[in-house]
Amino acid sequence: MKLSDLSCGANGIVTEMSALPSATRKKLMVMGLLPNTEVTVIRVAPLGDPLQVRVRGVDIALRKQIAANIEVETR
Numbered sequence: 001m002k003l004s005d006l007s008c009g010a011n012g013i014v015t016e017m018s019a020l021p022s023a024t025r026k027k028l029m030v031m032g033l034l035p036n037t038e039v040t041v042i043r044v045a046p047l048g049d050p051l052q053v054r055v056r057g058v059d060i061a062l063r064k065q066i067a068a069n070i071e072v073e074t075r
Contacts (some may be wrong), residue, residue: 001074004051004067006041012072013038019069028066032056039072 006012014037017025032055033039042052042059049064 003070016071
């Protein structure tokens with residue numbers, strides 16, 4: 001399942017980020033978004049872009065295009 005497909009309040013475990021460009025993937029990894037890390041969708045903007053996700057206690061805003069390239073496994 002894609003991170004962009006999760007609904008508000010849903011949790012997931014990041015499984016794969018290989019579809020992202022390497023520069024974007026590295027920036028997200030520095031912010032704590034790593035494989036096998038739990039993420040929670042906090043809210044989605046009214047027009048659907050961006051998404052607010054919580055990773056390791058920190059909230060990050062992600063564009064829907066980026067979130068669509070992050071694979072998660074739901075709990």
